Amino acid sequence: MEKKILIFSKLNKVKISPYKVRLIVNLIKKENLLNILNILKYTNKKASKLLLKTIESAIYNAKNNFNIDIDNLEIYKIYIDNGPIFKRILLRAKGKFDKLLKRTSIINVILINKNNGTKS
Incomplete structure (x- = not known):
């Protein structure tokens, strides 16, 4: 069984209100990672650029630290706290x-690697 690894980015x-960021987070809920990156790239809001930056940072962390392919990643949780x-x-x-x-x-982003048909 392949262990699920959590990858964090924060x-x-x-300097943006949490309410404005949560609007964009609700826009990208329940999408796969590649669709999320495309949605954020073409959404004309400051919050979308910040979210894109944080998600890409988590993807690069997964590649460099754990050698995980981008196709095996999915978003586990995105949550926005008040600063x-x-x-x-x-x-x-x-x-x-x-x-x-x-x-x-x-802005907190947690990615997880999915299991690709591995047996336990």
Whole structure:
């Protein structure tokens, strides 16, 4: 039986709201890896470029560290966490102010190698 190997890739403190990244993650759910790469390549959003960068990093980790072919890889899990929030103020009339919350994200991608008909 071939062991399943988990390959991680993480992108920290990205200056984009987690909500915007999760929209793109929902777009690529339940697709195979090659379709995901094509969808992300031709989607015109900042989040798609960041996700593509993180997934390609995980693919290169699998190739270099474990000698796994790209055809044997599939996405196990993608999850987006909240990063640190930078708090700023926006000055208003009559000595008042509004809060500005500059949100950041942490993008985590986990790949797994599939079993190709190996017997246990």
